[in-house]
Amino acid sequence: MLNVFDVLSLQALGPTWASLLCTLPFALGACGQRAVDGDYQGEALYSFGGTVQLEASALASDATGDLRVALFWARGSAAAGSLFSAVGAVEQNVDATTSFPARFTLTLRRPPDPALIGTSPDVSGAYGVAMVLVYLDQDGDVRWDRGSEPLVGAAEGAILVYAPDGLVGGRFGELAAGFHLLLVGKVEDECQGGLAVPADPGTLAITVSGSYPEQALLDINCDGLFEEWSGTCPDLATVFEDCRDADGDGLIDNPDQSVCATCDYLLWDDGAEDADCETWRETCEDITDDEECDRAAEQCRDEPHQDDQPSTE
Amino acid sequence: MSRALTGSGWLRAAVGWALLALLTAFASVAHAGSRHAIVIGSNLGDAGEEQLQYAESDAVRFAEVMTKLGGVAHEDLILLTATDASSVQSAIASLRDRIAAAPESDSVLFIYYSGHADSNALHLRGTRLPFTTLRELARTAGAEMTVFVVDACRSGGITRVKGGRPTVPFDLGGEDHLVAEGIAIMTSSAASEDAQESDRLRGGIFTHHLVNGLAGAADASRDDLVTLSEAYRYAYSQTLRATVDAPVLQHPTFELALRGRQELVLTRLDAASGYARVVFDVPGHYLVFGRFGSERGVAAELDAIAGTELLLAPGTYLVQRRTLDGVGERSLTLALGEEQRIGSHDLSPLPFRETVRRGIALPEVVFSGGLGFELSGPVMANLGPSWLGYVSGQWDMRNLAVQLRFRAGGGTHDNAGLAITTVLVGIDLTALHAFDLTHGLALGLGLRVGADWLHQTFTTTGDAPARDQLVARVAPLGRIEWALFENGSLGLDIGADIYALQSATHGGIAATVAPFVGLGFSVRW
Numbered sequence: 001m002l003n004v005f006d007v008l009s010l011q012a013l014g015p016t017w018a019s020l021l022c023t024l025p026f027a028l029g030a031c032g033q034r035a036v037d038g039d040y041q042g043e044a045l046y047s048f049g050g051t052v053q054l055e056a057s058a059l060a061s062d063a064t065g066d067l068r069v070a071l072f073w074a075r076g077s078a079a080a081g082s083l084f085s086a087v088g089a090v091e092q093n094v095d096a097t098t099s100f101p102a103r104f105t106l107t108l109r110r111p112p113d114p115a116l117i118g119t120s121p122d123v124s125g126a127y128g129v130a131m132v133l134v135y136l137d138q139d140g141d142v143r144w145d146r147g148s149e150p151l152v153g154a155a156e157g158a159i160l161v162y163a164p165d166g167l168v169g170g171r172f173g174e175l176a177a178g179f180h181l182l183l184v185g186k187v188e189d190e191c192q193g194g195l196a197v198p199a200d201p202g203t204l205a206i207t208v209s210g211s212y213p214e215q216a217l218l219d220i221n222c223d224g225l226f227e228e229w230s231g232t233c234p235d236l237a238t239v240f241e242d243c244r245d246a247d248g249d250g251l252i253d254n255p256d257q258s259v260c261a262t263c264d265y266l267l268w269d270d271g272a273e274d275a276d277c278e279t280w281r282e283t284c285e286d287i288t289d290d291e292e293c294d295r296a297a298e299q300c301r302d303e304p305h306q307d308d309q310p311s312t313e
Numbered sequence: 314m315s316r317a318l319t320g321s322g323w324l325r326a327a328v329g330w331a332l333l334a335l336l337t338a339f340a341s342v343a344h345a346g347s348r349h350a351i352v353i354g355s356n357l358g359d360a361g362e363e364q365l366q367y368a369e370s371d372a373v374r375f376a377e378v379m380t381k382l383g384g385v386a387h388e389d390l391i392l393l394t395a396t397d398a399s400s401v402q403s404a405i406a407s408l409r410d411r412i413a414a415a416p417e418s419d420s421v422l423f424i425y426y427s428g429h430a431d432s433n434a435l436h437l438r439g440t441r442l443p444f445t446t447l448r449e450l451a452r453t454a455g456a457e458m459t460v461f462v463v464d465a466c467r468s469g470g471i472t473r474v475k476g477g478r479p480t481v482p483f484d485l486g487g488e489d490h491l492v493a494e495g496i497a498i499m500t501s502s503a504a505s506e507d508a509q510e511s512d513r514l515r516g517g518i519f520t521h522h523l524v525n526g527l528a529g530a531a532d533a534s535r536d537d538l539v540t541l542s543e544a545y546r547y548a549y550s551q552t553l554r555a556t557v558d559a560p561v562l563q564h565p566t567f568e569l570a571l572r573g574r575q576e577l578v579l580t581r582l583d584a585a586s587g588y589a590r591v592v593f594d595v596p597g598h599y600l601v602f603g604r605f606g607s608e609r610g611v612a613a614e615l616d617a618i619a620g621t622e623l624l625l626a627p628g629t630y631l632v633q634r635r636t637l638d639g640v641g642e643r644s645l646t647l648a649l650g651e652e653q654r655i656g657s658h659d660l661s662p663l664p665f666r667e668t669v670r671r672g673i674a675l676p677e678v679v680f681s682g683g684l685g686f687e688l689s690g691p692v693m694a695n696l697g698p699s700w701l702g703y704v705s706g707q708w709d710m711r712n713l714a715v716q717l718r719f720r721a722g723g724g725t726h727d728n729a730g731l732a733i734t735t736v737l738v739g740i741d742l743t744a745l746h747a748f749d750l751t752h753g754l755a756l757g758l759g760l761r762v763g764a765d766w767l768h769q770t771f772t773t774t775g776d777a778p779a780r781d782q783l784v785a786r787v788a789p790l791g792r793i794e795w796a797l798f799e800n801g802s803l804g805l806d807i808g809a810d811i812y813a814l815q816s817a818t819h820g821g822i823a824a825t826v827a828p829f830v831g832l833g834f835s836v837r838w
Contacts, residue, residue, distance in 0.1 A: 032782030034817035035767055038695025041730040042777035110730065110775035 046179035049105035050204030058210035065138035125167030147235030153208035154216035233263035347415035358429025358436030382580035422456035430465035458495030522551035589647030664796030685833025731773035739765030753796035
């Protein structure tokens with residue numbers, strides 16, 4: 001579809017024709033509420049923003065793609081493990097090649113998917129929690145591609161809470177129905193009863209460190225794990241590559257890779273038996289896609305078992 | 314007693330019909346003996362009189378039918394065109410010896426005139442030939458019977474008429490001109506009526522139908538003989554019908570005094586040479602178009618009954634049968650001496666819109682109703698296509714068709730965030746000019762203007778209230794029309810709607826372009 005006004009210069013038509021063209025629609029109609037095009041997402045429900053600051057040497061000199069700010073919702077039900085979803089997130093491009101700090105704004109036009117809304121014993125009312133993360137959109141598709149596009153920054157200490165009916169309790173105190181941008185303290189403080197406080201929706205600060213923002217993630221259910229953010233982990237192959245020891249026969253956290261602390265639950269124990277591999281596979285399938293887990297489980301079974309370890313004696 | 318052609322045309326016609334009825338009832342048909350003819354045509358009359366277009370060609374046509382079918386030998390016919398009064402007098406005088414020398418005693422002299430005249434005289438290129446002189450010349454020519462045929466008018470009119478101003482009726486003779494045995498007078502119009510020429514017929518209306526009648530159309534008895542009464546009856550009815558829509562009706566008149574003579578046979582169809590024969594098996598009003606040089610014109614227009622025959626020169630013709638319900642036509646190639654019949658299945662029906670556009674159908678405005686559907690591009694960017702249905706009414710005229718449509722429909726679009734349902738309900742008016750192609754196809758170009766109620770609703774878990782707007786649109790379009798049958802056709806519309814609407818994207822009035830394709834069916838109402 002063409003937009004005639006983009007193509008035609010009304011001035012070039014002369015004042016008479018330009019006046020006629022401009023007046024005719026009013027005379028014939030074109031009255032009422034403005035029509036929307038196919039990209040319309042609905043009215044804004046909540047909007048917030050802030051700045052993005054790029055740390056020195058955060059990105060390799062040969063890094064390609066745009067930095068994008070996105071909203072990542074945690075899986076609400078801890079019982080089912082963790083799940084990543086970007087449903088409901090609205091992304092805004094932040095050009096990494098231009099001057100930083102750069103401003104960003106996120107506008108939410110829909111509530112998160114119901115699957116991302118859950119409950120916890122200490123809170124009265126269902127809610128969902130999201131964090132603002134930054135990734136490098138290498139292929140330019142405006143979507144985070146797990147496994148190939150690294151998460152490189154986060155709005156540390158800030159969470160977005162959505163309570164469809166409002167909530168009371170826990171670290172949130174009392175929140176009305178809707179979205180709330182909150183500032184939280186360190187994880188340890190939070191799980192020891194520290195209260196979140198409302199944040200100014202226009203002053204969020206994001207730091208792009210260039211590495212997986214493990215320190216920014218919030219332990220929502222205070223279980224000491226971060227499974228609720230497992231969806232932000234890279235694919236299994238990347239985790240295995242980054243988080244296994246050099247000879248490949250052990251599952252050792254690699255201190256050089258921040259992702260290993262958060263995502264090590266994706267690895268199986270050293271010397272796992274076939275039954276352990278099957279249990280791991282079932283857990284894996286709760287977290288990520290079945291095909292990926294099947295391949296990894298087969299690799300698990302092919303590895304030497306504890307019983308197969310040659311005696312050093 | 315004066316026998317001048319005075320009085321009401323209707324009264325004169327009634328008298329003529331009564332006489333003809335008697336003749337038909339009691340007279341046997343016979344063929345005259347020697348036949349002679351003076352045929353005069355003059356486009357130019359007096360100075361100041363409008364020049365006629367077809368008076369001289371009418372004379373040629375009459376001369377042709379009389380020599381080929383009327384038993385007049387070429388040497389016994391004198392054709393005078395673009396002539397003056399003295400030449401006519403000399404020509405009539407020159408026939409006197411030939412008539413006297415003819416072995417048959419039952420001689421007939423035909424005197425035909427087409428041109429300007431007034432109540433006293435023929436107007437011939439600035440000269441005048443008084444009717445008294447003409448009558449006297451005819452009387453002294455020595456023929457047993459004289460038949461006058463005068464295609465001239467009395468008064469002016471809107472159409473090109475054979476006279477300059479209203480005048481008194483013809484007076485072809487004195488008190489006794491019908492007392493003398495064997496005089497018949499056939500005129501093209503009654504008192505104070507116009508005798509009219511027709512560009513469509515390429516001739517005088519009266520002469521056209523008289524010649525067609527002599528060529529077979531008037532042979533009501535189907536005995537292959539066209540008698541004086543048959544010819545008049547046919548020419549009268551056809552001329553009257555042809556001038557129904559003219560400003561002035563034209564009533565041909567007929568006076569005769571055969572005094573016991575048998576009915577006069579004017580033409581014999583069974584002895585025709587140089588002709589082909591067309592037989593109309595289906596009654597109706599027919600037009601036969603032929604080639605006149607590089608142009609096509611009406612060679613014959615006639616009302617046929619079942620079995621009516623018409624003699625035509627060999628050639629290619631287009632025959633049309635017209636009724637109030639439609640028009641059928643076929644082309645016809647006639648070889649010398651050939652006979653072809655035209656039955657009900659021989660004529661291909663013309664699509665009703667084509668008949669209007671070609672100006673060959675009555676009424677001149679035809680209404681058709683229709684329905685169809687339309688696939689339209691997005692009203693706004695990225696909305697996806699819309700499907701619309703419509704009902705329509707169309708008025709077809711000769712040069713323009715006007716279509717009124719009511720349409721409704723819409724489309725849905727899901728952008729992964731929400732689903733947008735767009736509904737359009739509107740009315741529009743299309744003006745279209747169509748060009749007839751072949752095989753029932755026509756191509757039209759036009760412009761459509763209209764307005765729609767644009768209603769957008771959204772399916773989302775967020776907040777997106779419905780939106781309503783009245784939008785205007787204009788669309789250039791092309792149409793391919795295909796006649797499925799005589800009174801029904803399919804139309805394929807291709808064009809682009811240019812909407813003027815309030816756009817949330819542009820924050821005000823915007824123009825968007827949405828191409829469309831539509832398919833509709835319409836049937837004559």
